Amino acid sequence: MSSHAGRVALVTGAGRGIGRAMADAHSAAGAKVAYLDHDPALAEEAAAAAKQRGCEAMALSADVADDQAVAEACRRVSETLGPIEILVNNAGISPKSGGDGKRSPVWDMQPDEWRRVIDVNLTGGFNCVRAVVPGMRELGRGRIVNISSVAGRTYCDIVGVHYAASKAALIGFTKHLAGELGPDGITINAIAPGRIDTPLMRGSAPEANEAARLATPLRRLGSPEDVASMCLFLTSDGAAFVTGQVCDVAGGWLLT
Ligand SMILES: NC(=O)c1ccc[n+]([C@@H]2O[C@H](COP(=O)([O-])OP(=O)(O)OC[C@H]3O[C@@H](n4cnc5c(N)ncnc54)[C@H](O)[C@@H]3O)[C@@H](O)[C@H]2O)c1
Secondary structure, eight states, rough: TTTTTTEEEEEEETHHHHHHHHHHHHTTTTOEEEESSSSHHHHHHHHHHOOOHTTEEEEEEOOOOOHHHHHHHHHHHHHHHHHHEEEEOOOOOOTTTBTTBOOOTTTTTHHHHHHHHIIIIIIIHHHHHHHHHHHHHHHHHHHEEOOOOOOGGGGGHHHHHHHHHHHHHHHHHHHHHHHGGGGTTTTEEEEEEEOOSHHHHHHHHHHHHHHHHHHHOSSSOOHHHHHHHHHHHHGGGGGOOOSOOEEESSSSOOOO
């Protein structure tokens, strides 16, 4: 039997793209999955499709930047599906407000845009961890995966400084919490995707995505499923002794 069978997983930003692929991979492996998304229609559609495949799933609509909404969503998941054992912090944004799918340079970046990116990409992860960790500590086990980016490890010409800073911070968040949560049987790791073909990626200028593809040693863009298979490994029993790591899923792009 899969080590995911019957386990309760919460995936944020699960309505589309990488989040949906990770949530679907967990439900296909037998987990009971809560599909959380800011967009209620996307969450409903993704959870309904999982249910149609015979999986136990539920949809939740919340903004991960809102700590009260996250706490309430986690409470509903525990009541409906059972105690949360797996958390995937995936919800993220990468505004391209420079026009033509380009980022704003730092001198044009509006403070509100900076704050929103940090609130969603970094504080969103904090809000979710804070809400689920007490239950994981009671269980004596848990698995957390944070979706960072290769842009959090090194310079990436496509994204804004707010995005790079938030994704770099998620790496520090991951390493610190590996130390803090390890004694309670909770592992926490990060995935650093490269260019993955999703609606978010398609928001960038097409020539930037093509340049990234050509600069990727494996000469292709990643798929959401490429990231989902790494995530499924990190939440499986096979990864029981892996914590505090950052795993690139990038086809060799921006190797550090
Ligand atoms: N696509 C890439 O090339 C790439 C590369 C590196 C990292 N990432 C990261 O992977 C994650 C998923 O990216 P994607 O490409 O699938 O993006 P996407 O925009 O296609 O999907 C993101 C999903 O998150 C939801 N979301 C956005 N803000 C939210 C919020 N505040 N609360 C709850 N849900 C919210 C959206 O509604 C959407 O369904 C992000 O954290 C992103 O930074 C993506």
